[in-house]
Amino acid sequence: MIIETIEVGGCRSYILGCTDTHVGAVIDPEISALERYRGLASKHGLSLRYAIDTHTHADHFTASREIARAVGAQVVMSHLSPAPYVDLRLDDGDMLALGALRLQAIATPGHTADSTSLLVRDHVFTGDALLIGGTGRTDLPTGDPEQLYDSLFSRLLKLDPATHIHPAHEYKGRAGSTIGEEIATNPRLQKSDRAEFVAMMRALNINAPTHLTEALRVNMTGKKSVAQLLSEASGAVPFMSMDELSKRITKRQNDLVIVDVREKDLFDAGHLPGAIHLPRGQLELRVNEAFPDPTVRIVTVCEFGKISTLAAATLRSLGFVHAAAMDGGMKAWREAGLAVEA
Numbered sequence: 225m226i227i228e229t230i231e232v233g234g235c236r237s238y239i240l241g242c243t244d245t246h247v248g249a250v251i252d253p254e255i256s257a258l259e260r261y262r263g264l265a266s267k268h269g270l271s272l273r274y275a276i277d278t279h280t281h282a283d284h285f286t287a288s289r290e291i292a293r294a295v296g297a298q299v300v301m302s303h304l305s306p307a308p309y310v311d312l313r314l315d316d317g318d319m320l321a322l323g324a325l326r327l328q329a330i331a332t333p334g335h336t337a338d339s340t341s342l343l344v345r346d347h348v349f350t351g352d353a354l355l356i357g358g359t360g361r362t363d364l365p366t367g368d369p370e371q372l373y374d375s376l377f378s379r380l381l382k383l384d385p386a387t388h389i390h391p392a393h394e395y396k397g398r399a400g401s402t403i404g405e406e407i408a409t410n411p412r413l414q415k416s417d418r419a420e421f422v423a424m425m426r427a428l429n430i431n432a433p434t435h436l437t438e439a440l441r442v443n444m445t446g447k448k449s450v451a452q453l454l455s456e457a458s459g460a461v462p463f464m465s466m467d468e469l470s471k472r473i474t475k476r477q478n479d480l481v482i483v484d485v486r487e488k489d490l491f492d493a494g495h496l497p498g499a500i501h502l503p504r505g506q507l508e509l510r511v512n513e514a515f516p517d518p519t520v521r522i523v524t525v526c527e528f529g530k531i532s533t534l535a536a537a538t539l540r541s542l543g544f545v546h547a548a549a550m551d552g553g554m555k556a557w558r559e560a561g562l563a564v565e566a
């Protein structure tokens with residue numbers, strides 16, 4: 225059996241593989257480590273069959289779908305997961321066949337309603353139900369300390385004490401632990417009385433993870449993060465450098481229209497010489513009267529260079545085949561000491 229641990233920040237994900245049949249699974253993959261999973265799978269000669277999320281993550285963007293699409297694997301989650309892109313949904317007690325390995329799903333709700341642990345031989349992937357020296361929090365959407373109590377004390381802690389645990393988080397770099405070690409030393413497990421445990425979990429006051437709402441939204445719906453939207457837009461439009469645009473303005477080359485898509489107060493405070501004002505919010509409303517000629521060369525400008533990229537992408541999708549965005553925004557333009565007109 226192959227187990228590779230991949231750490232990204234405090235998040236842990238795993239590649240699990242069967243040495244006899246060379247089929248593998250990735251557990252809790254994170255989008256920024258996509259190439260590492262592929263690299264590790266090929267290093268071990270594994271063909272990935274499953275991309276498994278132990279629960280709906282609130283702190284990172286899952287890469288399950290991307291991996292599944294790239295290698296023809298199945299996305300696996302609990303049947304309680306809200307994500308619409310799951311191929312295979314597991315109930316408590318279901319087993320996945322990974323070559324000669326058998327992965328048994330143990331429903332371990334509490335951190336989230338859809339939390340599922342996976343037991344394979346003497347190893348258990350606990351997601352955020354049981355961490356090394358800790359437990360998952362229960363204050364995020366669908367979290368429930370009562371359920372976590374049952375998942376821990378009636379399920380996970382009943383496994384053979386020699387079982388190795390593999391959590392979805394480890395912030396202190398500890399290599400591993402076992403159920404027995406956790407029972408003995410995990411501070412959260414010392415309160416074995418239900419009411420005391422629940423009171424302790426309710427009293428924890430932990431900061432919300434940085435990308436909480438966005439990660440939840442993206443992981444629950446399979447739709448895009450703002451960064452993804454921007455990166456797709458920037459792949460769909462050409463850019464013009466500030467230097468090039470400045471030269472063209474100086475030479476009074478009249479072959480392009482500079483469109484400032486910021487709000488009026490910002491435009492009035494200072495814009496590129498000759499720029500016309502068409503705020504992003506009114507682009508679709510006014511585009512037909514503003515640009516009757518679809519072959520006109522347009523360069524969009526905003527404050528930081530992001531909204532202008534979206535605006536140029538919108539113009540391109542509307543058929544303005546020569547729309548481009550300035551590489552950089554008015555902030556950078558001013559800082560470069562280039563000409564501004566008020």
Ligand SMILES: [Fe+2]
Pocket residue numbers: 279280281282283335352360
């Ligand atoms: Fe989590």
